[in-house]
Amino acid sequence: MSIRTRVAPSPTGDPHVGTAYMALFNWAFAKSQGGEFVLRIEDTDQARSSEASETRILAALNWLDIRWDEGPDIGGPHGPYRQSERTDIYRRHAQQLIDQGHAFHCFCTAERLAAMRVEQRAAGATAGYDGRCLNLSAAEVSARRTAGEPAVIRMRVPASGECRFHDELRGDIAIPCSQIDMQVLLKADGFPTYHLAVVVDDHLMGITHILRGEEWINSTPKHKLLFDYFGWPMPALAHMPLLRNPDQSKLSKRRNPTSIDYFRDVGYLPEALTNYLALMGFSMPDEREIFPKAEFLQAFSLDRVSLGGPIFDFEKLNWLNGQHIRGLDADAFMDRLEEWAINRQRLAPLTPLIQTRTERFADIAPQVDYLLGDRRPLSEEDFTHKKLSRDQVVEALFRTARACDAVAEWRRDELRTLCKANAERMGLSLGDFLAPVFIAISGRAVALPLFDSMAFLGADITRVRLREALDALGVSNKQRKRLEKLTG
């Protein structure tokens, strides 16, 4: 039987470098053995999923030249590949579990469940559904449902014993059933949760091997149970290590740039990024570190995967990127530079901003230096302001950073709205509030319009620059905590 793997991103934000990481390894594993690699979109979260995000994820993976054999854009024999288009399938399967006594309807409200969790947490136990609706009579269930009471479907879980499964990388893992929650499978809105959808789809799409992040180990028992309930064979599992921040926590946008678009925008080569990602937890048999994707594929093997969570190291990535850039011949170098920024698509959003400020083309480069390149390094003195105190400067920067995390869609007007609200909360005019932000983003007091600049730079670069500004000011932990409290 042919090997089939998949990557299954959720289109709920920027294309994450962790998605690229898992895609790369799944791709390499399948392709190294003549198998197929599938892209599936897990858009079952109605509130957070967006088409725009899906488009960007596909574009980002294409940019990295990680190609799939089946997916929402190109179809395939096991489609549709977008979970929002498969809801009938999940509903049928959830019903099947009900019919077979492996699942039950639950009418508990979100409020009750939240209160229950608080209580359980306080008592020091593993939080989990307490089973109130576990044994409702069929008559009661149907009466309440016909009365229009919202209900979810939960899976049943053995009360005792343990769940065992095999991990290709870690050996056998056993987790006590007491740790397995009676997971919601079908939400009140009729959409499946991840756990139902992933099991049903992996089976229906013929996935033979699941390479996924370590964060999923603890939910594997749920999946195993579901596979058993359905009478399906469980795919082979390999839980990869998680990419980490320098403080060893799971890589997060709060602390590091994580968007694939960030890496593109600041001028990393896609082949350098995939090369670097391949080095995270994998090593070549001959310990070579600079290699193209094709050779990674050829050499790939699960027993060359290491399990310690690798810290994402920009310095090494920079070195590697330099190696790839210097390896280009002059023509390729110019092509790649052109592809990066000196083209209409990239310059288009800048044009309305710079044209009115230009008398000679020579005026342009100095105006856009901080947009196409790094802005200059900052020091504390850069932030002295005639009206704002140091604390106010810090607070304004901090609030802006927080706003960046909160922004739903990274657009100029949305950013302005958020900043305006924060300025008001501080009792400052928008101009005064923005002064330090201007410096943080552009490194200058006079620059192109701020929100256009932020929009152009993107969330990650903006966040990085705000963080650097806060660092330059030497914000103490105490002050940071106070601000975190202040801004919720």
Place this chain on the structure above:
RNA sequence: GUCCCCUUCGUCUAGAGGCCUAGGACUCCAGGUUUUCAUCCUGGCAACAGGGGUUCGACUCCCCUAGGGGACGCCA
């Protein structure tokens, strides 16, 4: 708090019981090439978390401890 995973230089890693005086790479330092800078070359600093076993022999196998991480949502 409960459960699960992990643990070699600051970082990424090699290492499948003797090849280990623990190797490579990034960073850093020193020197060389370069009119400068960068590249490039040469050299250097730097690690098996701790404690018990098993074994003739443990970085490698087992146990305990410690440390780190993750999960505990009608998010994925």
